[in-house]
Amino acid sequence: MKALTILGIETSCDETAAAVVRVDDGGPRVLSDIVLGQAARHAPYKGIVPEIAARAHVESLDAVIAVAMRDAGLKYAELDGVAATAGPGLIGGVMVGLQAGKAIALAHGKPLIGVNHLEGHALSPRLADGGASFPYLLLLVSGGHCQFIAVMDVGVYRRLGSTVDDALGEAFDKLAKLLDLGFPGGPLVEQAARNGDSKRFALPKPMLGREDCDFSFAGLKTACAREAARLGALTAQDKADLCASFQATVVAIVADRTRNAMRAFDPIYGAKGRLVAAGGVAANQAIRACLEGLAGGRGYYFIAPPLKWCTDNAAMIALAGAERLRLGFSDDLSFPARPRWPLDEKSARLRPSHRPGRKGAKA
Numbered sequence: 001m002k003a004l005t006i007l008g009i010e011t012s013c014d015e016t017a018a019a020v021v022r023v024d025d026g027g028p029r030v031l032s033d034i035v036l037g038q039a040a041r042h043a044p045y046k047g048i049v050p051e052i053a054a055r056a057h058v059e060s061l062d063a064v065i066a067v068a069m070r071d072a073g074l075k076y077a078e079l080d081g082v083a084a085t086a087g088p089g090l091i092g093g094v095m096v097g098l099q100a101g102k103a104i105a106l107a108h109g110k111p112l113i114g115v116n117h118l119e120g121h122a123l124s125p126r127l128a129d130g131g132a133s134f135p136y137l138l139l140l141v142s143g144g145h146c147q148f149i150a151v152m153d154v155g156v157y158r159r160l161g162s163t164v165d166d167a168l169g170e171a172f173d174k175l176a177k178l179l180d181l182g183f184p185g186g187p188l189v190e191q192a193a194r195n196g197d198s199k200r201f202a203l204p205k206p207m208l209g210r211e212d213c214d215f216s217f218a219g220l221k222t223a224c225a226r227e228a229a230r231l232g233a234l235t236a237q238d239k240a241d242l243c244a245s246f247q248a249t250v251v252a253i254v255a256d257r258t259r260n261a262m263r264a265f266d267p268i269y270g271a272k273g274r275l276v277a278a279g280g281v282a283a284n285q286a287i288r289a290c291l292e293g294l295a296g297g298r299g300y301y302f303i304a305p306p307l308k309w310c311t312d313n314a315a316m317i318a319l320a321g322a323e324r325l326r327l328g329f330s331d332d333l334s335f336p337a338r339p340r341w342p343l344d345e346k347s348a349r350l351r352p353s354h355r356p357g358r359k360g361a362k363a
């Protein structure tokens with residue numbers, strides 16, 4: 001196989017990222033990987049402000065790309081293509097990154113690949129040593145997404161289940177906002193939960209016991225708000241107990257849904273399967289431990305990409321671009337930025353109000 005060297009650009013949320021990945025017979029090699037976070041700019045608002053995110057991408061993307069190229073030790077002429085996230089995501093940010101990708105592709109006569117951000121996450125485990133061979137069952141849990149995907153091959157994805165309301169990371173972020181813990185909320189809730197009593201609050205577990213593997217977190221969020229309102233002024237211990245109870249409830253929900261997802265995946269694969277966790281929430285140790293235990297109990301291998309590739313990054317976009325280019329796909333310069341772009345376009349909507357592939361409803 002001819003080696004393909006691809007510049008990847010990621011700007012769909014609050015990370016400005018660029019990376020260079022080379023794919024050859026030995027698998028993918030990450031030559032550079034730059035991620036510039038914007039958390040400090042959004043923290044005063046306790047959530048992501050799309051306009052601030054887009055402006056921050058405009059300010060820093062050129063420099064981030066220049067550093068990624070310098071770290072890789074390459075000139076643009078040495079690239080085989082430019083891959084940019086074209087959605088789903090906050091549309092202002094997506095447009096900034098996609099335009100930059102188009103400009104570089106045009107100026108240097110390189111193919112452009114418009115990448116679905118979800119495809120980046122779906123393929124991200126393959127960046128790690130040894131990679132993950134197809135097919136595998138992916139649990140993608142981030143601030144904007146919460147779904148099970150059967151990853152069959154590059155470009156062949158089947159959504160098995162999805163959230164009908166909030167994404168899991170969004171639920172963590174909203175609890176952190178309610179308790180005034182800071183932003184982004186996930187790591188802060190996890191930290192607070194360490195000192196809390198997970199049995200103090202009995203919280204609802206929506207969807208539990210259903211045969212499918214969909215999620216719903218809106219009721220859980222409302223129940224937390226109700227408990228907080230009932231207590232009035234919250235002590236640090238109240239907050240820790242609420243975080244611990246919330247996290248334990250989430251773990252129970254994820255466990256129940258994952259059991260069903262593995263049951264749905266078994267006939268697809270027909271032998272020892274692989275379970276992969278990706279997305280920012282996959283950084284949560286309690287959730288990781290639960291998934292690892294479940295996988296082991298069912299004879300599945302559990303694969304969690306290194307944390308830097310769980311959260312948003314451009315290496316996964318470059319890899320997805322390389323894989324697509326290898327299959328002969330590239331896009332012309334009119335390729336649009338898409339706020340919504342489900343990975344599995346054929347999957348029916350779960351409810352009329354459900355918008356698959358929607359991202360960026362965090363704030």
Ligand code: KG4
Nearest residue numbers: 142143144169186187279280281284311312
């Ligand atoms: O994948 P990601 O970086 O961006 C999106 O595509 O959304 O995920 C960010 C999300 C945020 O909602 C953040 O609160 C959550 O992942 N997160 C966590 C943890 N670390 C990050 N949630 C729970 N526990 C964590 N340790």
Ligand code: ZN
Nearest residue numbers: 121142311312
């Ligand atoms: Zn993401």
